[in-house]
Amino acid sequence: MTAGKSDPSAAVTRVEDVDLGVLDDTLSFFIRSLNLAVTRDLEARLEGLEVAHGTGRITALFLIGRHPGIRPSMIAAAAMKDRSAMARVLGDMEKQGLIRREADVADGRVQALHLTEKGEKLADEVRAIVRQSRDFFHDISDEEYAQVIDLLRGIYWRVVKSNQQKG
Amino acid sequence: MTAGKSDPSAAVTRVEDVDLGVLDDTLSFFIRSLNLAVTRDLEARLEGLEVAHGTGRITALFLIGRHPGIRPSMIAAAAMKDRSAMARVLGDMEKQGLIRREADVADGRVQALHLTEKGEKLADEVRAIVRQSRDFFHDISDEEYAQVIDLLRGIYWRVVKSNQQKG
DNA sequence: AAAATATGATGGACGATGTCAATCAGTTTT
């Protein structure tokens, strides 16, 4: 008998033969594993581009670009990060001259974030790269890709709102 | 005019009004954001349970349990991790008395991994918790949950195989 | 058979990450 799915207790030597057990029905497993892969790929594409490393930077760049004057906590919520983690990211981006932090006129506690010209340019560059990042899933058909995105988008928003209520 | 999706350039104060721009069509964005949320939730559930922190541990525990004698690189591939990163995880788990590392009889370079009794017990505990972790998505219907899983499972395996060829 | 090459696994160093608690400034409530 050769090694294969029919004999789960045999020591496997090919990944395809691995039986994931409970994990095979666990959404978080796939999200967490794929996270490593897509992050690796994305960072390779962004190499040297001053926004490499970390989910927060790209999200911040785009959200500030799309919503000038947006506040840090909004970006933190959208990126599902801690406020303090986002503050650090924004501090870095400010040092890099990508964004400006101004005080909100209505509420002194709130910061109003804006892209600098340098930030705008970078946002354009990164946007193109992010669009290309779909190539990582070149094995996946457009239908499949659209289906997963639709489903994950729905889940994403429900989680975001749920986080908002708690945090 | 009140703030809302119709005026994307206005500074938003509610997360629901945030326009994700390109990210709204980017699979990796949703995977990376949701990764943070599900990881947070999972680690809260595993609190104090000796496998907290890091994707690798749970995957290792289950795969070794299901495939006694499996080698480190198989687990690394399934968890989409670096071999050296997985080596570290396995070293920790050995110190904790969860697994044994034996030399493979056929190939001296290869290690054959086994769960200890303590590891078996922990695997059972963790399995129950992982099953419960579906509750994190209580907003999501069974149909939706099954659909995403099916799609992500397919993507997962294609990525795993693709990694295998390169790495 | 000897040498070169390839493979599996480890260990150290480095930068970055996420979390938590504490702090500070500004705002709302009473």
Added chain:
DNA sequence: AAAACTGATTGACATCGTCCATCATATTTT
């Protein structure tokens, strides 16, 4: 005016993923 709350920041800490070098063993080449 005092108290309670909110937004943001900082420091400390443990951990993570990556890269590079190393070591032992197998396989391939000559």
